[in-house]
Structures are given as C-alpha cells and as structure tokens.
Amino acid sequence: MGITAAAARDEFQEELVIRPLHSGDIYASFQFRTLWDTDFLQEGQKVSHYRLFPKSLGQVLSKFSVRELHISFTQGFWRTMQWGQPFIPSPPGAELWVWFHDTVSDVDGNWKELTNVLSGIFCASLNFIDLTNTVQPSASFKPLGLGNATDHRFLRYATLPREIVCTENLTPWKKLLPCGSKAGLAVLLKSEKLFHSSFHSQAVHIRPVCQHKNGLDFAKILDAPSFCIHLCINCYLHLFTEWSLFKMFSRTLTEACPLATSSKVYVDITDNPEGELFELSPATPLLSQAVVLGDRRTYSVFDLTRAETFGQLRSLNLLLRWKGDGGEMLRPLLHAERYVAGFGLQTGEIHTVIYNNHPYRAFPVLLMDSVPWYLQLYIHTLTVTSKSRDNKPSYIHYQPAKDRHRPHLLEMLIQLPPHSMTEVTVQFERALLKWTEYTPDPNHGFYVGSSVVSALVPSMVAMSTNFTQDQPLFSSFVPVKEESSYFVRVYTEPLLVNLPTPDFSMPYNVICLTCTVVAVGYGSFYNLLTRTFQVDEPSLPLAKRLANLIRRIRGVPLLT
Amino acid sequence: MAAPLTLLLIVAVTIRAVLFRSSWAELISERVEVVSPLNAWKRVVEGLALLDLGVSPYSGDVFHETPFMIYLFHFVVDYAEIVFMVSPGLVFCLSRFLTSLYLFRKQKYALESDRYPADCLELLRSPKEMFYIPLKVAMFYLLNPFTILSCVAKSTCGLNNAIIALFILCTLKGSALLSGILLALATYQSIYPLTLFAPALLFFLQRLYIPVNLRRSSFWFFTLQYAFIYVGSLVVITGLSFFLLGSWDFIPSVYGFIFSVPDLTPNIGLFWYFFAEMFEHFRLFFICVFQINVFFYTIPLSIKLKEHPVFLIFMQIAIISIFKSYPTVGDVALYMAFLPAWSHLYRFLRNIFLVSCVLLACSALFPVLWHLWIYAGSANSNFYYAITLLFNFGQILLVSDYFYAYLRREHHLTHGLYLKKKDGTEATLVLK
Numbered sequence: 001m002g003i004t005a006a007a008a009r010d011e012f013q014e015e016l017v018i019r020p021l022h023s024g025d026i027y028a029s030f031q032f033r034t035l036w037d038t039d040f041l042q043e044g045q046k047v048s049h050y051r052l053f054p055k056s057l058g059q060v061l062s063k064f065s066v067r068e069l070h071i072s073f074t075q076g077f078w079r080t081m082q083w084g085q086p087f088i089p090s091p092p093g094a095e096l097w098v099w100f101h102d103t104v105s106d107v108d109g110n111w112k113e114l115t116n117v118l119s120g121i122f123c124a125s126l127n128f129i130d131l132t133n134t135v136q137p138s139a140s141f142k143p144l145g146l147g148n149a150t151d152h153r154f155l156r157y158a159t160l161p162r163e164i165v166c167t168e169n170l171t172p173w174k175k176l177l178p179c180g181s182k183a184g185l186a187v188l189l190k191s192e193k194l195f196h197s198s199f200h201s202q203a204v205h206i207r208p209v210c211q212h213k214n215g216l217d218f219a220k221i222l223d224a225p226s227f228c229i230h231l232c233i234n235c236y237l238h239l240f241t242e243w244s245l246f247k248m249f250s251r252t253l254t255e256a257c258p259l260a261t262s263s264k265v266y267v268d269i270t271d272n273p274e275g276e277l278f279e280l281s282p283a284t285p286l287l288s289q290a291v292v293l294g295d296r297r298t299y300s301v302f303d304l305t306r307a308e309t310f311g312q313l314r315s316l317n318l319l320l321r322w323k324g325d326g327g328e329m330l331r332p333l334l335h336a337e338r339y340v341a342g343f344g345l346q347t348g349e350i351h352t353v354i355y356n357n358h359p360y361r362a363f364p365v366l367l368m369d370s371v372p373w374y375l376q377l378y379i380h381t382l383t384v385t386s387k388s389r390d391n392k393p394s395y396i397h398y399q400p401a402k403d404r405h406r407p408h409l410l411e412m413l414i415q416l417p418p419h420s421m422t423e424v425t426v427q428f429e430r431a432l433l434k435w436t437e438y439t440p441d442p443n444h445g446f447y448v449g450s451s452v453v454s455a456l457v458p459s460m461v462a463m464s465t466n467f468t469q470d471q472p473l474f475s476s477f478v479p480v481k482e483e484s485s486y487f488v489r490v491y492t493e494p495l496l497v498n499l500p501t502p503d504f505s506m507p508y509n510v511i512c513l514t515c516t517v518v519a520v521g522y523g524s525f526y527n528l529l530t531r532t533f534q535v536d537e538p539s540l541p542l543a544k545r546l547a548n549l550i551r552r553i554r555g556v557p558l559l560t
Numbered sequence: 561m562a563a564p565l566t567l568l569l570i571v572a573v574t575i576r577a578v579l580f581r582s583s584w585a586e587l588i589s590e591r592v593e594v595v596s597p598l599n600a601w602k603r604v605v606e607g608l609a610l611l612d613l614g615v616s617p618y619s620g621d622v623f624h625e626t627p628f629m630i631y632l633f634h635f636v637v638d639y640a641e642i643v644f645m646v647s648p649g650l651v652f653c654l655s656r657f658l659t660s661l662y663l664f665r666k667q668k669y670a671l672e673s674d675r676y677p678a679d680c681l682e683l684l685r686s687p688k689e690m691f692y693i694p695l696k697v698a699m700f701y702l703l704n705p706f707t708i709l710s711c712v713a714k715s716t717c718g719l720n721n722a723i724i725a726l727f728i729l730c731t732l733k734g735s736a737l738l739s740g741i742l743l744a745l746a747t748y749q750s751i752y753p754l755t756l757f758a759p760a761l762l763f764f765l766q767r768l769y770i771p772v773n774l775r776r777s778s779f780w781f782f783t784l785q786y787a788f789i790y791v792g793s794l795v796v797i798t799g800l801s802f803f804l805l806g807s808w809d810f811i812p813s814v815y816g817f818i819f820s821v822p823d824l825t826p827n828i829g830l831f832w833y834f835f836a837e838m839f840e841h842f843r844l845f846f847i848c849v850f851q852i853n854v855f856f857y858t859i860p861l862s863i864k865l866k867e868h869p870v871f872l873i874f875m876q877i878a879i880i881s882i883f884k885s886y887p888t889v890g891d892v893a894l895y896m897a898f899l900p901a902w903s904h905l906y907r908f909l910r911n912i913f914l915v916s917c918v919l920l921a922c923s924a925l926f927p928v929l930w931h932l933w934i935y936a937g938s939a940n941s942n943f944y945y946a947i948t949l950l951f952n953f954g955q956i957l958l959v960s961d962y963f964y965a966y967l968r969r970e971h972h973l974t975h976g977l978y979l980k981k982k983d984g985t986e987a988t989l990v991l992k
Binding site for chain 2: 343344345346347373376378379380396398399400401402403404408431432433434435436500501502503506507510511513514517518520521522524525527528529531532533534535536537
C-alpha cells in the first residue's frame with residue numbers, strides 16, 4: 001500500500017444548502033463528508049496513516065471497536081411546524097448513539113470510556129453520560145450504515161438535554177475538517193454570528209457504507225466497507241428583507257477547500273420559479289433538482305471549484321432580496337409535541353401528541369421515550385388515543401427503571417390514522433432524592449430528554465433508490481430503500497420537571513432531631529425495663545445526715 | 561352481645577362501601593400517610609400490568625410486594641374491594657377471641673385464687689366490665705379512621721394486619737402449628753413480625769406449664785419444636801415464591817428494599833427525611849442502627865414481661881409500627897385496636913390526655929402541611945417532617961405510658977394498692 005494508493009482511497013466533499021423561508025428566515029445547512037476506504041478492525045494492520053479522515057476519531061473508532069457513531073450538539077429547538085423538516089434532525093442538548101461491533105465483550109465498559117474520550121475531544125461534558133441515562137433501544141436507531149447484525153445489545157443511546165453548545169465546542173469540531181477553518185466553506189463558521197441564531201446544531205456521523213464507484217458491482221464491495229464521516233452544521237437565522245453571506249456569517253467565500261473533490265453552495269429556489277418572490281445574485285446558470293424529504297426541490301448551484309463562480313472580486317457573496325410576501329409553506333407530514341400535565345410536586349402526566357398531516361394515508365410510527373428513574377412511570381396508566389378512540393400499539397417494549405441504575409425505556413409502534421392527532425399519556429410520580437443528588441440549582445428542575453418519533457413517511461413524490469456520485473449530500477444522508485416513502489425522525493421538546501426538595505441547610509439538625517426522638521423511646525423503655533417500683537422514702541436534709549454520720553461513729557441511735 | 565356486634569359490622573361495611581364508591585377513594589389512595597411504596601394498591605396494579613407485558617415485576621423499582629400477593633391478586637383483582645373489607649373482619653374475630661377466651665380465663669383464675677392482697681379487689685376486673693371489651697376492641701379497629709382510610713385506599717397493610725391478627729388468634733387458641741405457619745406468613749410479608757416469635761413462644765410455654773428456665777430440657781424441647789415449625793414454613797413459603805417467577809429476584813426487591821430503604825418517599829415514619837439528609841459516608845451505619853432499633857427491644861422486653869405474653873405481643877406490635885422503615889396509619893391502627901383490652905390500666909396512665917391531643921392534632925395537620933409543601937409551595941419539607949417527629953413522639957409516649965401503667969398494676973397486685981410509708985402516711989411510688 002503505497003502512499004499514492006492510499007491517497008486515492010479517501011475523498012472529501014463539502015456543501016452548503018441555504019433554504020430561504022417565507023418569514024425572512026434562513027435555514028443554512030453545512031455538510032462535510034469524508035469517504036475513506038479502510039477497515040478499522042482489520043487484524044494485524046493498524047491504521048496509522050490518516051490524510052483527510054480526522055485522526056482523533058479514527059483512533060477512537062479502532063480502540064473501542066465502534067461500528068457507527070452519531071453525536072450531535074444542539075442549541076435551541078427545531079420548530080417543525082413553522083420551519084419544515086430539517087435535513088438531519090437533532091434533539092436539544094447533546095445526543096450520542098453508538099453501535100459497537102459484535103466482537104466487543106464488555107459494551108458498558110467501552111461505552112463509558114468512549115464517552116469520556118469524546119468529552120475530551122469535543123470539550124463537552126459528555127462524562128455525565130453514565131448508566132443512569134443510557135438506554136438500549138430495541139427498535140429505534142437501527143444502523144444507518146452497512147449492517148446486517150442488529151442485536152441491540154451492542155447499541156447504546158444517551159442524551160444530555162441540559163448540555164449547552166458554545167464556541168468551545170465549535171473549535172474542536174472545526175479541527176476535524178481537512179481544511180480546518182482556513183479554506184472552503186468552513187471559513188463561514190465564525191462563532192460570533194453562528195451562535196446568534198435561533199437554532200444551532202453541530203453533529204458528527206460516522207458509519208460504514210458501500211463504495212459506489214461507477215460501474216463497480218455492489219456485492220463485490222460488501223466485505224470491504226469504507227467509512228463515511230459526515231459533519232454537519234444546521235443553523236437557523238432570523239433575518240430581514242435582504243441578506244447576504246457577509247451579513248449572515250461576516251465572511252465571504254474566496255476559494256474552495258483544495259482537498260475537496262466537490263464544493264458547492266445550493267440555494268433553494270423552488271418557491272421562486274419566475275423570480276417573483278426574491279432575487280438572487282450573482283445569477284448562476286447551474287440548476288439542480290433533487291427529491292429530498294418527499295418533495296421535489298430546485299436549487300441554484302454555485303460550484304466553488306470553478307474559478308468563474310467567484311467573479312471579478314474573487315469572492316462569492318450571495319445576495320438575496322425579498323420582493324413579495326411569502327406564500328404557504330408545505331406542512332410537514334409528521335410532527336410531534338410533548339408536555340407535562342398535572343399540578344403539584346407529587347404526580348404528573350406526560351402527554352406526547354403526534355400529528356399525521358397526510359390527507360389520506362395512515363402509517364406506523366415508532367415512539368421511543370427514555371425517562372429518568374426519579375420519575376416513576378406507571379405503565380398501567382398508559383393510554384393511546386387517536387381521534388378520541390383507543391388506539392392500541394402493536395408493539396410495546398418497556399424496560400422499567402432501576403433506582404439509581406438505569407432509566408425507563410418505552411418503545412411503541414403506533415399506527416397513525418390519516419389526518420389525525422394521536423395522544424399518548426402516561427402518569428408518573430416524582431421521587432424525593434438524597435440531598436447530594438440534586439443539581440446545584442434544584443429549583444430549576446430536572447430535564448427529561450426528548451422523545452424520538454421515527455417513521456417511514458409516505459412520499460408524494462417518487463424517490464430514487466439509485467445512488468450516484470453527483471447526488472447532493474443532503475439528499476443522500478439516509479439511505480432510501482423504497483421509492484414511495486422516506487425516513488423521518490422527529491424529536492419532541494425536552495421536559496423540565498420539578499421535584500420536591502428537602503431543606504439543604506438541615507442535615508445536622510435533622511440527624512439530631514430524629515436521633516432525639518429515637519432516644520426518647522429508648523430512654524423510656526430503658527427506665528421501665530431496668531428500674532423497679534419502690535416506695536419513696538424522703539431523704540434527710542444535709543445537716544441531719546451529717547449528724548447521723550457522727551452519731552454512727554459515736555454508736556448512738558440515729559435521727560430519722 | 562351478638563346484636564351490637566352485628567350492628568357494628570354493618571355500620572363499618574357501610575362506611576367503607578360508601579367511601580369506595582365516592583370520589584374520595586382516589587384521593588385517599590394517593591395519600592402518603594396511608595400508603596407507602598411497600599403496600600400501595602397502585603403499585604400492585606402496576607406489577608400485574610408489568611407481568612401482562614411480559615416483564616418481571618421485580619425488574620423495576622416500582623413493585624415491592626411478595627409473590628404471594630401476585631398469586632392472590634392475579635385472581636381476585638376485580639374483587640379487590642371485597643378482599644379489603646374482609647380483612648378487618650378477621651381482626652374483629654380476633655378481638656372476640658382475645659377477650660372472651662383469654663382475658664376471661666385469666667381473670668377467673670385470678671379471682672379463684674387468693675394470691676392477691678385483699679385491697680386489690682378493685683384492680684381486678686369484674687366479668688361485667690369485661691363483657692363489653694370485645695365490642696370495644698372491634699369498634700376501635702373497625703371504626704378507627706386510620707383503618708377506614710387504609711381500607712379505602714386498598715393498601716395491602718390491611719391484609720398484613722389480618723395475617724397478624726390470625727396469628728394472634730391461633731396463638732391464643734393454643735394451636736402451635738397454625739400459629740407457627742401464620743407467623744411465618746406474616747414474616748414473609750414484611751420482615752418485622754419476626755420479633756413476635758418470642759411472645760408467642762412464651763405464651764405456649766406458659767400455657768403448657770413449662771417454666772422458662774434455660775437449664776431445663778423441656779424448655780429447649782418445645783422451643784426447638786416451635787422454631788422448627790416456624791422456620792420450616794418460612795422456607796416452604798419462600799421456596800413456593802421462587803417457583804412463581806422462577807427467580808430469586810423478589811428477595812432483593814422486597815427484603816432488600818425494606819432493609820436498605822432506597823426509596824425516600826415521605827411517610828409518617830422517621831426514616832425518610834433522616835436518610836434524605838444523611839451524609840453518604842454514614843448511610844450504612846445509620847441504616848444498621850435504625851433497623852437494629854426495631855429488633856433489639858425483643859429480648860429485654862421478653863425478660864421483663866415473660867409472665868405476660870399477651871401484653872408483650874401488644875408492645876412488640878407497637879414498636880414495629882413506630883420504628884419500621886415504611887410505616888403507615890394502618891400499622892398504627894393495629895396496635896391501637898388493643899387498647900380497650902387494657903382499659904383497666906386507665907387509672908395509672910399519666911399522660912393520656914397530652915398524648916391523645918398530640919396524636920389528634922398531628923393527624924389533622926399531616927394533610928394540611930403536605931398540601932402546603934407539595935401543592936401550595938408556601939411551606940417546605942421541614943414542616944411535614946416536624947409533624948412526623950411529633951406524631952412518632954406521641955406514639956412513643958403512648959406506648960411507654962401503657963407499659964408504665966401495666967408494670968405499676970402488677971406491682972400493686974403483689975404489694976397492695978394503698979401503700980404506706982414507714983411512718984404510716986400515704987406513699988408515692990417511683991421508679992428507682
């Protein structure tokens with residue numbers, strides 16, 4: 001394996017998708033993908049020469065025998081009803097799910113070490129992930145890459161809804177890119193503007209895929225998978241009638257990353273076929289059509305590998321000016337919400353509402369709920385109602401929580417009737433924790449991670465199941481297995497639940513008072529058990545007692 | 561006698577039936593004073609639902625009942641209310657037996673013998689007084705608000721009380737076999753009735769005229785027999801529980817839970833706040849101290865009260881109810897039902913007014929302060945904890961007061977009622 005051979009085996013693509021929304025907002029999605037022909041688990045041949053693939057993650061993969069790794073850090077909540085479906089969804093906070101190889105003997109040990117290593121790599125507090133917030137979903141989170149073994153003992157899923165994303169997380173993330181933040185699309189990732197958005201999410205997805213080179217047969221390549229690392233940043237910015245790349249990111253694009261085989265900017269112009277809604281400059285003749293999320297969209301493409309894209313000034317500053325008011329946005333077909341009902345600090349109810357907006361098709365969804373152990377769920381109170389009628393789930397997998405060891409896991413397959421709202425309710429009781437188990441701000445409340453709703457939604461438009469090299473990255477993230485439906489994952493809001501608190505200033509007082517009451521009991525019983533009743537003879541005063549003493553010495557009768 | 565008792569039964573059943581059907585039933589079954597994580601009905605239903613889902617009820621931390629309860633309720637879950645109404649009835653049967661057989665006999669014997677000094681006649685109870693004791697005991701149990709609340713909440717504490725009542729019944733009847741089996745069942749349900757082994761043993765020894773002398777072989781012979789029955793039935797019951805779910809999971813879930821107190825849900829006991837505020841370093845030490853506290857009064861009390869095993873049973877039940885890890889008002893109601901049997905001690909009680917005021921006030925304040933803490937948010941946990949402390953303090957005073965009165969009456973029975981000092985003036989009696 002010479003260096004030239006190795007150089008040909010990995011490739012890097014980057015793209016930026018900008019979707020202008022009707023309210024003047026922008027959805028910008030950066031995707032950076034590195035494909036590398038290698039097998040981290042090969043016996044006897046340790047991978048040591050890294051070129052485009054980040055070395056830190058490669059070492060992590062081989063050390064912990066990881067097959068797939070998906071990690072995301074999100075600030076804000078994606079409002080599906082107003083903004084549509086994101087290309088790659090993510091829940092608020094941090095989320096990490098990993099498929100290990102089936103050669104691993106101690107999955108929990110590997111998981112613990114992996115979370116600590118990732119915590120160091122991304123400067124995040126992923127070390128708070130431990131067995132009390134890790135679950136093993138049995139049906140959701142099937143492998144996104146190659147995988148025939150689906151034994152869920154090798155899957156671990158954890159989420160930290162409280163985790164905050166900031167510049168400290170962005171910097172190590174940018175270091176994973178081949179060009180860093182020096183060239184290509186990554187120059188736009190400046191934290192001052194990026195974190196001004198309503199929604200910001202950065203994710204890393206690593207999985208084994210088949211190499212789809214032209215003309216090569218599928219089956220021959222199965223035993224030599226390549227690894228694909230997909231880094232994406234989604235952000236959602238509020239802007240006004242006119243925006244430009246410079247206004248959004250305080251930078252313009254000057255060159256493509258020299259290591260990238262393709263570097264493109266896509267702007268969604270589907271809603272603007274005649275140019276009546278907005279005006280995009282500089283104009284570009286390149287157009288591309290893609291079917292993404294069940295919808296056929298048209299994009300203007302700016303190819304950064306071509307010099308003429310940058311024009312005279314050698315910099316690309318996309319400008320978009322809104323002309324008219326926006327029209328209707330396509331309603332997403334699947335949408336979910338969650339909230340806590342009830343009052344007081346003793347009990348409560350979790351309500352998850354799932355909307356199916358398809359006019360005539362019913363489809364099943366898989367709902368996964370992971371509730372921390374200190375909210376004791378009562379599964380006999382679980383009710384699922386659609387259109388005010390009982391809707392019994394066809395598959396329920398419930399693993400009850402063990403106090404201080406593992407959380408509740410509830411997975412259900414629910415059939416959603418067309419154009420309906422389905423409500424799932426379950427009652428819970430709040431536990432009183434030991435005083436050391438509360439966070440420093442206990443009255444803020446405790447977070448419950450988002451529910452995950454996964455479904456194959458029927459598509460209005462036929463999807464293509466062929467993979468080509470020219471397909472934009474955002475439309476080929478999730479493999480499409482059939483033409484008539486596409487995979488969607490919706491995350492609900494995380495919940496904030498208050499627990500009753502003891503008085504934190506009182507440990508010594510409580511110990512003293514309780515021990516006093518116990519001692520009162522002990523004392524009374526001790527007295528009654530060891531003493532006997534006697535007639536009370538009054539004792540003589542001191543003077544008479546002294547006189548008696550002298551009399552006893554003298555041998556004279558005593559006083560009484 | 562039969563007519564008032566029947567009337568009482570009808571009134572008790574009516575009250576419970578009315579409350580079962582009203583909207584109060586749900587409210588009562590959520591009260592932390594009435595149900596605990598060990599015996600809540602909601603958790604029994606949850607355990608059965610988990611079993612239906614194919615998951616072992618002991619895999620989570622919600623269900624802490626013994627497999628015997630699963631067996632029982634699997635079949636009668638639809639008739640649960642009837643089951644819970646029958647159990648106080650069993651206690652009521654006990655009351656009849658307790659007084660009619662035991663106390664009557666003892667008093668008759670006492671009257672016939674001339675053991676007592678002449679002036680003690682007024683200390684002894686006449687059959688006329690004792691005639692109404694069964695009715696009073698039944699009334700104290702069936703109409704006690706604590707029992708009614710416990711029954712309406714469908715807390716399995718009522719069933720545990722019924723088993724203990726049956727055990728006492730069989731002991732007083734003299735059947736060692738049944739008594740041993742029932743005691744094993746009561747111990748299997750919650751560990752604490754283990755301490756009732758000593759009073760039951762003492763009762764049988766007294767009944768069979770075997771002196772309690774460690775050097776006598778007859779004493780050891782009977783003790784070993786009774787212990788064998790008890791331990792044997794315990795082993796059999798535990799073995800049968802294994803076969804229900806095919807695993808020993810229930811042992812850490814039930815007995816490990818009772819001993820290690822992981823769940824800190826507030827209740828009327830002393831454990832929850834103590835361990836919520838405990839430094840982690842000392843947790844194991846204090847768990848051991850508190851659990852030993854329940855068991856270690858057995859030997860000293862048995863030595864002091866070896867002639868009076870029935871009072872010893874009352875004392876043991878009271879100590880268990882106060883110091884156990886998850887007490888509820890149903891446990892309190894059980895030993896309170898015995899109080900009319902000692903109504904003759906009234907003249908020697910010192911603090912009865914204070915104690916009854918404290919207990920009444922605390923019972924009224926529990927729901928108020930709970931509401932203020934959990935729902936209104938204007939109080940905090942210290943308020944509820946304070947009332948817990950006061951309630952337990954009141955109970956301890958009550959029990960030790962009755963103990964004092966009992967010992968004093970025994971002293972008077974042997975030394976005469978009106979005691980005189982050496983110079984002939986009236987004497988006072990003190991503990992020295």
